[in-house]
Amino acid sequence: MSETHFGLIVIGTGPSASTVAKKSRGEGKRVAVIEEREFGGTCALRGCNPKKVYVNAADLIDRVVGGRGKLLDYQKVKIDWQQLLQFKQTFTEPVIEKSEASYRKKGIETFSGTASFAAPDTIRVGNHTLTAERVFIGAGARPRPLDIPGEKHVVQSDDFLELPDMPSRVVFIGGGYISMEFACVVARYGSHVTVLQHGDQILNSFDTDLVSQLSEYCAKHGVKIYTQSEVTAVNQCGDQSFEVNYKKEGKTLSVNADLVVHGAGRVPNLEGLDLQAGEVEFGDKGIKVDAFLRSVSNPRVFAAGDCADTGKPQLTPTANEEARVVVKNLFTSNSMQQPEYDVIPRVAFTVPSIAAVGMSETQARQSHDVDVHHEDTSTWGSVRKTGQRCAGYKILIDKKTDLILGAHLLGPASEETINLFALAMKFGLTATNVKSTLFVFPTFASDVRKMV
Numbered sequence: 001m002s003e004t005h006f007g008l009i010v011i012g013t014g015p016s017a018s019t020v021a022k023k024s025r026g027e028g029k030r031v032a033v034i035e036e037r038e039f040g041g042t043c044a045l046r047g048c049n050p051k052k053v054y055v056n057a058a059d060l061i062d063r064v065v066g067g068r069g070k071l072l073d074y075q076k077v078k079i080d081w082q083q084l085l086q087f088k089q090t091f092t093e094p095v096i097e098k099s100e101a102s103y104r105k106k107g108i109e110t111f112s113g114t115a116s117f118a119a120p121d122t123i124r125v126g127n128h129t130l131t132a133e134r135v136f137i138g139a140g141a142r143p144r145p146l147d148i149p150g151e152k153h154v155v156q157s158d159d160f161l162e163l164p165d166m167p168s169r170v171v172f173i174g175g176g177y178i179s180m181e182f183a184c185v186v187a188r189y190g191s192h193v194t195v196l197q198h199g200d201q202i203l204n205s206f207d208t209d210l211v212s213q214l215s216e217y218c219a220k221h222g223v224k225i226y227t228q229s230e231v232t233a234v235n236q237c238g239d240q241s242f243e244v245n246y247k248k249e250g251k252t253l254s255v256n257a258d259l260v261v262h263g264a265g266r267v268p269n270l271e272g273l274d275l276q277a278g279e280v281e282f283g284d285k286g287i288k289v290d291a292f293l294r295s296v297s298n299p300r301v302f303a304a305g306d307c308a309d310t311g312k313p314q315l316t317p318t319a320n321e322e323a324r325v326v327v328k329n330l331f332t333s334n335s336m337q338q339p340e341y342d343v344i345p346r347v348a349f350t351v352p353s354i355a356a357v358g359m360s361e362t363q364a365r366q367s368h369d370v371d372v373h374h375e376d377t378s379t380w381g382s383v384r385k386t387g388q389r390c391a392g393y394k395i396l397i398d399k400k401t402d403l404i405l406g407a408h409l410l411g412p413a414s415e416e417t418i419n420l421f422a423l424a425m426k427f428g429l430t431a432t433n434v435k436s437t438l439f440v441f442p443t444f445a446s447d448v449r450k451m452v
Contacts, residue, residue: 006032008330009123009132011115011273013099014041015316016305016323017138021108023327031108032132034115034125036272039099042140043316045092046158053088054161055181055349058188062221062351067387079189081166088161117278120298134300134330137280137287138323139273141266141306141314146173150234153242156262157182166191167258171244173231175202177348179263180218184351187222194255196229196246198264205313205346206354207361207394207408213376214354214410217390221351229253234260266314268307285309292329292336293322302326313344345422347415352390355418358406358425364396368405371397373451377411382447388412393451395421395431402430404452413444420448 007029010021017033018041025031038045057079064077103110113126123130143156155163157178170186172179175197187193195202202225203211215225226248233245237256245254268286275281281288281297286309288296293308295301304322306314321339329336345357364370374394377383383391391411398405407421424434431452439446 004128004130006030006109006130006132008032008134008136009034009115009130010136010138011123012041012138012140012305012307013039013103014138014140014305014319015043016319016326017041017136019320019323020136020138020302020304020326020330021103022106024330025106025108027331029331032111032130033103033108034111034113034123035100036112036114038096039103039110040092040095044095044099046161048316050088050092050161051181052349053091054084054185055351057084058185058351061188063387065387066389071387079185081189082164085162085164114272116272116274117276117280118274119277120279121300132300134302135278136326136330137273137301137303137307138305138319139269139307142269142271143262144265144267146231146262146264148231148233150236150242153234153236154260154262160261163259167240168192169257170194170259170261171196171242171255171257172261172263173244174198174262174264175204175225175227176263176265177203179261181349182261182263183223184218184221187218188351191222193223194244194257195223195225195263196231196244196255197225197227198230200227202227203348203350203354206348206356209374209394210354210392210408210410213390213392214350214352217352218350231264266306268309270307283309285311291338293326293339294329294336302330310339312341313346315344315346318344342426343422345418347418349415352388352411353415355409355414356407357418357422358404359396360406360408361394361396364398364405369399370405371399373397375451377447380447382442382444383411385442386412395451397431397452402432403428404431404434407451411444417444417448420445 008024008031010017010033013035021031021033100110111125115123115125118124166189169192171194175195183193229246229248231246235243237243242257243254279298280295280301286307287303289308293302293304304326305319312318325337325339343357347355377391394408396406434452435449
């Protein structure tokens with residue numbers, strides 16, 4: 001066998017790519033992994049894990065401030081940005097140091113550089129030309145091009161997580177997960193924060209009423225949110241300052257900043273892959289795959305995660321489930337398996353966090369006779385006891401079947417509590433089943449019984 005021929009070539013080293021590579025190697029396949037950046041992937045190095053370190057700092061500040069005069073007293077509490085960066089690096093640097101070595105230890109050959117197809121079964125990387133029986137693409141996503149004058153002045157989220165300090169005026173372009181999570185951190189640090197959202201709602205995949213409640217709370221903590229605001233240019237005014245131009249209601253306006261951060265969404269990271277040469281069909285939402293996560297145009301190729309057009313939320317749990325299925329389907333000669341997505345919970349780690357699973361209120365009303373349970377719970381004892389001041393919920397229940405159609409949470413521990421609703425919905429538990437379950441008290445989970 002040629003030294004450059006593999007059973008499997010894996011492009012990327014994120015959650016799905018890592019699983020596919022290592023499990024395939026464990027089944028005896030000769031595997032090559034290609035990574036164009038540091039080995040370890042976005043989630044471990046530039047996404048979920050390091051981001052949560054920053055959010056935890058902001059959440060801690062929020063709780064301490066909320067508890068002042070009740071739970072504790074203090075002279076001054078603040079985020080030390082350099083200290084926060086150094087602590088974050090204790091999580092990311094070991095990944096960089098050990099990730100590539102972990103592949104090699106398993107007998108997986110590693111290549112650094114940008115992968116590109118030279119033929120349907122051939123990949124080029126640097127000076128190497130590799131062939132394979134199967135190719136798996138788990139290249140993830142990258143920030144969406146802004147296509148505006150001055151885009152070079154805008155810092156991407158990857159770079160944001162490496163900043164040694166934080167200036168006093170920060171503008172976020174876009175009002176999605178990245179912008180709102182980081183905006184909450186920067187505001188608790190003490191900087192002036194502006195969020196410019198093109199659409200009419202920030203965090204548009206979450207419940208409108210809870211987002212409005214969160215927006216009001218953010219405003220009280222120094223986050224200015226402007227919706228229906230289209231950024232048109234970023235102009236450098238001096239060595240360290242910028243003017244961000246935007247259009248709102250037909251008017252051209254501007255806001256000054258010392259730092260401008262890209263939070264306007266991400267797109268599949270397919271640039272440079274030369275998918276046409278690989279006969280791999282793709283579109284704006286990623287590589288087109290069938291129900292088995294196989295390319296619809298090249299059966300040698302599989303894809304999963306943020307770079308695959310599956311119509312599912314671009315989340316780590318989604319990628320993990322898809323990787324599980326890809327491993328089973330790559331080399332099978334029997335019937336292939338499909339992902340079991342069921343209901344996929346999601347959360348934005350704002351301060352406080354906001355979470356959802358299942359249908360929105362609009363979707364539920366269109367297809368069911370629905371009972372809507374909605375309340376602002378900011379004054380509930382479970383919230384006040386922790387020094388926190390913003391919480392709410394909206395639960396959607398089918399009046400006919402008593403099944404939970406959707407759950408929407410805002411407030412402390414919502415990122416954990418939402419999992420109870422996901423479990424109930426996956427296994428068809430009714431609202432009555434949930435209400436009759438005895439939870440430990442006092443906990444945020446015990447509040448679920450009052451919500452349903």
